[in-house]
Amino acid sequence: MSETKTEQQTTEKTENKKKEVQEEENKEIQIDLDKIHPLLPEIIEKQATINIGTIGHVSHGKTTVVKAISGVHTIKFRKELIRNITIKLGYANAKIYCCDNKECPRPGCYKSFGSGTPPTVPCPRKDCGGTLRLMRHISFTDCPGHDVLMSTMINGTAVMDAAFLLIAANEPCPQSQSQEHLAAVEIMKLKNIIVLQNKMDLIKKSAGIEHYEQIKKFLKNTTAEGSPIIPISAIKGHNIDVVNEYIVKKIPIPRRNFKSPPRLVVIRSFDINKPGCRIAQLKGGVAGGALLQGILKLNQEIEIRPGIVTNRGGKIKCLAIRSRIVSLRAEQNELKYAVPGGLIGIGTTIDPTLCRGDRLVGKVIGNPNSLPDVYCEIEINYLLLSRLLGVKASEGSKGFTEVENLKRGEKLMVNVGSTSTAGSIISVKNDLAKIGLDTLVCTMVGERVAINRRIKKHWRLIGWGRITRGQKVRITKLRK
Missing domain, CATH: 3.40.50.300 (P-loop containing nucleotide triphosphate hydrolases)
Known part of the structure; x- marks a missing residue:
């Protein structure tokens, strides 16, 4: 009887300790946004x-x-x-x-x-x-x-x-x-x-x-x-x-926006689990990138857009991923919260297969329901370079290769934030071009894009544009 009682007491102590740890983890991190600064020690x-x-x-x-x-x-x-x-x-x-x-x-x-x-x-x-x-x-x-x-x-x-x-x-x-x-x-x-x-x-x-x-x-x-x-x-x-x-x-200290909803662009993602890892020991995927605005905190609920994209018979569906931040890291330093500026790694509860091999690159992380819209088509006000850079001119030319204007049906590569995607020109009029994108992008009106054209088997920078509007994709929610 005494042995059974001792076991029960031990079990109760273990459970109480787990509850205390859980409560500590769930406790909201308090930050004074009026006093925060990029050079705060x-x-x-x-x-x-x-x-x-x-x-x-x-x-x-x-x-x-x-x-x-x-x-x-x-x-x-x-x-x-x-x-x-x-x-x-x-x-x-x-x-x-x-x-x-x-x-x-x-x-x-x-x-x-x-x-x-x-x-x-x-x-x-x-x-x-x-x-x-x-x-x-x-x-x-x-x-x-x-x-x-x-x-x-x-x-x-x-x-x-x-x-x-x-x-x-x-x-x-x-x-x-x-x-x-x-x-x-x-x-x-x-x-x-x-x-x-x-x-x-x-x-x-x-x-x-x-x-x-x-x-x-x-x-x-x-x-x-x-x-x-x-x-x-x-x-x-x-x-x-x-x-x-x-x-x-x-190099001046950049002005940071700490009070707006957080927005992080993903430029790396990976699975940290080793081959043969047991199911009970599996950890969620990790995303790395730079926080452009706002503050991310440990245990915070987050959303990732565009998330999981499916295309069945030309019908595109975009499933935004909901997750939670389980760790924040700047190289070897563990963080309780992250501010805009340097590169950080975010440990999540996402299925690691969705993060493996940079699969989240180009996506955006932030508060649920606060991220920019997702587009499958964008219209840009563009400006082309006068000549190609990094390409030798052909014989008999003026010493450089001129950049030809955009053409309807032409295939381009566009960079939107940290996303690189191919796109086809649907229409061109004066300095406006409508581009259908092969990959969905999470962006907003006014954001800059770089335009690249296939020349001599390589993508070459030919100009830039600014998004004026686009065709949005409806977002549905998926928790991972």
Whole structure:
């Protein structure tokens, strides 16, 4: 009898403890929205609040400079490692510090470490005695530089607050994708650009000065005109402290909207369960992206659009997915809430097969019934580039290839937010075009889109547009 009583007491204690844990998890996280700021110490200690993209021609050192600043090598996939190039968007977080000793000479007083570093660390300079204090916590979006991956690069611009334009000093400037990438960030209205003149260790001083003049000529009459040009050697770490100083002093803190309903664009998704995992141990899918506005909290109910799309006999159905946030993470840092800025990972209760292999890329996460509409057809007010970038002109031409106007029935690739989708032109009139989309997009009137045309077997950037209206798809609810 006594043994049975003891077992019952043990069971009751276990159940009570589970209830306490559940109540603690369900307790709503309170945040004072009037006091919150992107540089609040309790925020930047754990989460990046500024997102910097690395853009430029293939093999000009984008991934290397990210590693020099953050310590993280963004090339992780097997195909990328074999070819030693970035294929998918790469991500890394870094913390930028400054020594509080005014006698500590600049730019060496600026240091960078990984995102797991504490908010204060001793200054590594001998006889300094100062303390390095956290100034910025940033996320990097490392874009591929190969011409066939231009669409992936444009998707990355959807989450950028600023960009590093990498230009290799041992090659003539500009190279084709340097032109194309700069045009892409101009289209997306990205103004904060720092130019990094990389691989300076491979050339003589006189060649470096000549190359510097080539860069200035290239940047003239672009959004990057007047931007800082910093000579560096990313592989040797030369002048990385100067880059850190410019991040702190030249990249302004973006204005954030904390009070609007949250909206996160998904740029990665995956299944974290290992093969052979037992059913009881299965975890929901994970989505990664950047929060554009609002705040996401642990245990919050969320909706994902467009969700699951079916097309039976030309009848399109869109099932929005309802879920709950079970974890929030910025690299290795666990979060109770996430603010706009850096890249975050969201653990959900969604069936992991729906997240496997980036299946959620291009979708939008937010509060239930608060997300933008879903469209199967959009009408845009467009503007085309005067000439093609990154394409050699044919013989007998004016030295460049002109961009032909859009034609009815033509197949295009359009980038809407973090979504890349093919589409067919239904009609064209003056500077208006109606495009039927192969993939549904969650967007809104006024959002910018990039337009790409198939040229010489590759999609090439030819212009941009702004959504004026479109054909909406009815949303039905599905809980997962």
